[in-house]
Amino acid sequence: MDGRDGMRAADADREAVADRLRVALNEGRLDLHEYDERLQRAYAARTYADLEALLTDLPPVAPPQRSGLAPASATAPAVGSREGQPGPVATRGVTARWLAEVWLPYLNVVAIVVTIWAVTSLLSRDLLYFWPVWVAGPWGAVLLVRTITGLTGGEPQRQSIERERRRQRKRSKRERKRESRAGERDDRPPTG
Secondary structure (H helix, E strand, C coil): CCCCCCCECCHHHHHHHHHHHHHHHHHCCCCHHHHHHHHHHHHHCCEHHHHHHHHCCCCCCCCCCCCCCCCCCCCCCCCCCCCCCCCHHHHHHHHHHHHHHHHHHHHHHHHHHHHHHHHHHHHHCCCCCCCCHHHHHHHHHHHHHHHHHHHHCCHHHHHHHHHHHHHHHHHHHHHHHHHHHHHHHHHCCCCC
């Protein structure tokens, strides 16, 4: 056993493994159940060997500049460019999700007001003034500015990291409740 394997892992090491597992989930290499199990084991890991065991059957993350047909290197590159940031493959999924969260409400409302305008124009048998432009135009301009500033400022990644932290807090809270319930059951005197 290598001396490093027995050394204690830090929170940053656990986060790097969690990021790599997220990439594997986004790539379809892990299903949601297996991802959840490995993520729990990653946050409970104490040593580097515990963390390495979670990644042994996963290929290394290839940088986006490399072709998918290029031979994989023997060592895995860093998961994120900055600590706590997802890798390049995960970034695409995170960005797409963030863009959908920003733009879908707008698109839904614009579709509704255009439908209302079209129905009222058909019922009046006259092409009415296209008033939905007053809903779509200003709101669209604000969203465009928000999208540009959000993408340049790394908002999708920050939001994804915060979402994952909330998930972990909920999960650990549920586990503590489960453990306390189990402890309460064990403390009850036997009836009979």
